[in-house]
Amino acid sequence: MADVRLDLRLAARQLDVALDVPDGQVVAVLGPNGAGKSTLLGLLAGTLTPTAGRVMVGGRDVTRLPPHRRRVALLAQQPLLFPHLSVLENVAFAPRAAGATRTEARRLARERLEAVGAAELADRRPGQLSGGQAQRVAIARALAADPEVLLLDEPFAALDVAVAPQLRGLLREVLEGRTALVVTHDLVDVVTLAGRAVVLDAGRVVEDRSVRALVESPHSRFAADLAGRVLLEGTLAGELPPGLPVEGTVRSGDAVLVRTSLGPVAGLWEDDTAAGPGVRALALVDPAAVSLHREVPHGSPRNCWPVEVEGMEPRGGQLRVVARALTERVTSPEPHDGGIRGPVDAPEGGQGVRLAADITPAAAAELAVAPGRRLWFVVKAQQVRVYRGH
Numbered sequence: 119m120a121d122v123r124l125d126l127r128l129a130a131r132q133l134d135v136a137l138d139v140p141d142g143q144v145v146a147v148l149g150p151n152g153a154g155k156s157t158l159l160g161l162l163a164g165t166l167t168p169t170a171g172r173v174m175v176g177g178r179d180v181t182r183l184p185p186h187r188r189r190v191a192l193l194a195q196q197p198l199l200f201p202h203l204s205v206l207e208n209v210a211f212a213p214r215a216a217g218a219t220r221t222e223a224r225r226l227a228r229e230r231l232e233a234v235g236a237a238e239l240a241d242r243r244p245g246q247l248s249g250g251q252a253q254r255v256a257i258a259r260a261l262a263a264d265p266e267v268l269l270l271d272e273p274f275a276a277l278d279v280a281v282a283p284q285l286r287g288l289l290r291e292v293l294e295g296r297t298a299l300v301v302t303h304d305l306v307d308v309v310t311l312a313g314r315a316v317v318l319d320a321g322r323v324v325e326d327r328s329v330r331a332l333v334e335s336p337h338s339r340f341a342a343d344l345a346g347r348v349l350l351e352g353t354l355a356g357e358l359p360p361g362l363p364v365e366g367t368v369r370s371g372d373a374v375l376v377r378t379s380l381g382p383v384a385g386l387w388e389d390d391t392a393a394g395p396g397v398r399a400l401a402l403v404d405p406a407a408v409s410l411h412r413e414v415p416h417g418s419p420r421n422c423w424p425v426e427v428e429g430m431e432p433r434g435g436q437l438r439v440v441a442r443a444l445t446e447r448v449t450s451p452e453p454h455d456g457g458i459r460g461p462v463d464a465p466e467g468g469q470g471v472r473l474a475a476d477i478t479p480a481a482a483a484e485l486a487v488a489p490g491r492r493l494w495f496v497v498k499a500q501q502v503r504v505y506r507g508h
C-alpha cells in the first residue's frame with residue numbers, strides 16, 4: 119500500500135483539486151452530478167491527463183505514466199470483463215501483463231477468486247454471470263493487479279439492491295488497510311466503507327472531514343441532503359429573542375437567531391467556538407423534529423414556516439413530506455416565551471427553499487397532505503442545531 123498526494127487541474131472540466139490520502143485510508147468522494155468525481159478518478163487512474171499538477175503514489179510521481187504502470191486499479195460501475203475470456207483468464211490478465219508466468223498468473227487468479235467467494239465461477243464466461251457475480255470477479259481482477267491504490271466508481275450502482283449488501287461486506291474486507299477512493303451517492307457506502315469524506319462541487323473540494331463529522335454537522339447542502347437533513351445558511355443575528363439571557367458573544371448551548379433567506383431561524387449554538395453577530399452560521403434541521411400544522415401553534419420558541427407541499431416518500435415507518443417555503447414567516451407570538459414575534463416577511467429568495475418533515479402516515483392522512491396543499495412546518499428552536507459556517 120501507499121499514500122496518494124495529488125494536486126491537479128484539468129481546465130476543460132474546470133477541475134482543481136488538491137488532496138493527500140495517507141497510506142491505508144479509505145476516502146469517500148461525494149458530490150452532485152457533474153461535480154468532477156469521475157474526472158478525479160480518471161486523472162488518478164491515468165485515463166485522463168491533467169492540464170497541470172501531479173499525482174504521487176507512495177512517493178512516486180505517476181503523473182505521466184500510463185494506467186497499467188501506476189499500480190492504481192479502477193473498479194468501475196460496470197465490471198467491464200473481457201467477454202471472450204473465461205473468468206480465470208480475466209483475473210489472470212493483470213498479473214500476466216505485469217510479467218508473471220502463465221502458471222503463476224493462474225495460481226494468483228485462483229487465490230483472488232477464492233478470496234472474493236467466486237472460485238467456482240473460474241471456468242465461466244462473463245456472459246454467464248449475474249451482475250453481482252460479475253462484480254465479484256471484477257474485484258478479484260482489480261486485486262490481482264496488486265495495486266497500491268484502489269479506485270471505486272459507484273461499485274454497486276448497477277447492482278440489484280438484494281445483492282449490494284453482500285458485496286458491500288466483501289468490499290469492506292477488501293478495503294481494510296488499503297488506500298482507496300470510493301465515488302458514491304449512497305450514504306450506506308459512505309458509512310460502511312470510508313472513514314473520511316471529501317465533497318466536490320463544480321470541480322472544487324467544498325468539504326473534507328471525517329464521515330462522522332460530515333453527517334453530524336454538514337457544511338454543504340449536498341452533505342446535508344446525504345445525511346437526510348435540511349441546512350439553512352446565514353449569519354448570526356445581532357438581536358436575540360426577548361427574555362433570553364444572551365448578549366453579544368454566543369457560546370455553546372446558547373439560544374441564537376440566524377438570518378437566513380427564510381428569515382430569522384431560532385436555534386441553539388452548538389459549536390466549540392464562541393461567536394458574535396455577523397458570524398457565518400449554519401442551521402441544521404432534522405426532518406424528524408419538524409411537525410405539520412394547519413394553523414400556527416402557540417407555546418415554546420418555535421420556527422414556523424408556511425409551506426406548499428411538493429410530495430411525499432416513505433422513510434422507515436414514516437412519511438417524508440417535502441415542501442417549498444412560501445414568503446411570509448411567523449413564529450409563536452407570545453412575547454414571554456422568547457419566540458420571534460410575527461408575522462415577519464421573509465427576505466427575497468426565501469420562497470422556494472426546500473424543507474422536509476417526517477410524520478406518521480396517520481398524521482399525513484389527518485392533515486390530508488398532498489402536493490399543492492399549504493400547511494405550516496414547525497420546529498422548536500431547541501431542536502435546531504446551529505454551528506459556524508465557512
Ligand SMILES: Nc1ncnc2c1ncn2[C@@H]1O[C@H](COP(=O)(O)OP(=O)(O)OP(=O)(O)O)[C@@H](O)[C@H]1O
Nearest residue numbers: 130131132149150151152153154155156157158318
Ligand atoms: N467525456 C467528457 N468530455 C467533456 N466533458 C466531460 C466529459 N465527462 C464529463 N465532463 C464534464 O466534466 C465535469 C465533471 O464531470 P464528472 O463526470 O467528473 O462528474 P461526476 O461528479 O462524476 O458526476 P456524476 O455524479 O454525474 O457521475 C462536468 O462538467 C461534465 O459535464
